Amino acid sequence: MSYLELKQVTAFYGAIQALKQIDLTVEEGEIVTLIGSNGAGKSTTLKTISGLVPVKEGSVIYKGQDITSRKAHQTTKLGVAHVPEGRRIFPKLTVKENLQIGAFGVKDKKLIEERMEKVFSYFPRVKERLHQLGGTMSGGEQQMLAIGRALMMDPDLLMLDEPSMGLAPIIVEQIFHIIKELNDDGMTILLVEQNAFQALKVAHRGYVLQTGSIWRSGKGQTLLADPTITEAYLA
Incomplete structure (x- = not known):
């Protein structure tokens, strides 16, 4: 049984079909990435899992439990953290x-402090900015804060939507280093990313989406070496 499984998932934005019978799996302890062009359905896939976009057809199974009709706050309570674009x-x-x-949802102040210290172990810069207003931070610092906020839930599955968007290359390297570090420490991660090279480099497996459908899938390194993928997304 897969940790997370989407079976023939179809979803709409209004009258527009955004996902067309998507099948994908995430195993415990993996980094799985979704790559593709704008409008391919990557962000919508995360939103259907978290309950922000309703599933029209198909099912979403998380740790053996059908969560297809769950609302976002209910999915969060099951240990799914979604860091939005x-x-x-x-x-x-x-x-x-x-x-x-x-x-x-945590009442134990000591537990909150423990989780905060864990966040600081990944993001020392966040600790340095502790009393600063979030809106005055740089883009990279805000991304670190967004991921840190999700980690405060102590999730089992972390979903990241375009974590490198708009960031300088050196900050992108830092963000992906932290993603790899989180995974090395046992976090299961589903990653949506337009930076296909960085995403496939850290991912165990990947799916390539085109206009709401899965076009290719395979091991991260295999997709990275595929000339068709290289030409379409890495050139």
Whole structure:
């Protein structure tokens, strides 16, 4: 049984079909990446898993449980953390307050502090900015904060939507280093990314989406070496 499985998932945005019978799996402890052009359905796939976009047909199975009809807050309680495209931090709240919101369901203050220290172990710069307003941070720092806020949930599955978008190359390298470090520490990760080279380099497996359908799939290194993939997404 796969950790996460999408079976023949179809989803719509209004009258527009965004996903067409998607089949994919994520095994425990993997990094699985979704790559493809704008409008391919990558972000929609994450949103259907988290409950932000309803599934029209098919099913989403998480750790053996059918979560197809779950609302977003219910999916979150099952241990699925979704870091959306564009970071979506609270700009007028401090870094500390943003992190605390990530642990909104936790009453134990000691546990919250422990989780915060764990976030700082991955993102020392976030600790340095603890009392700064989120909106005054750089783009890279905001991305670190967004991931840190998700980690405050202590999730079992971390879904990242375009974590490198708009960042300088040196910051992109740092973000992907942290993604690999999180996975090495046992985190299962589903990654949506337009930077196909970086994504496939760290991923165990990948799926290539085109206009709402899966076009190719395979091991990350295999896709990275595929000349068709290279020409379409890495050139």
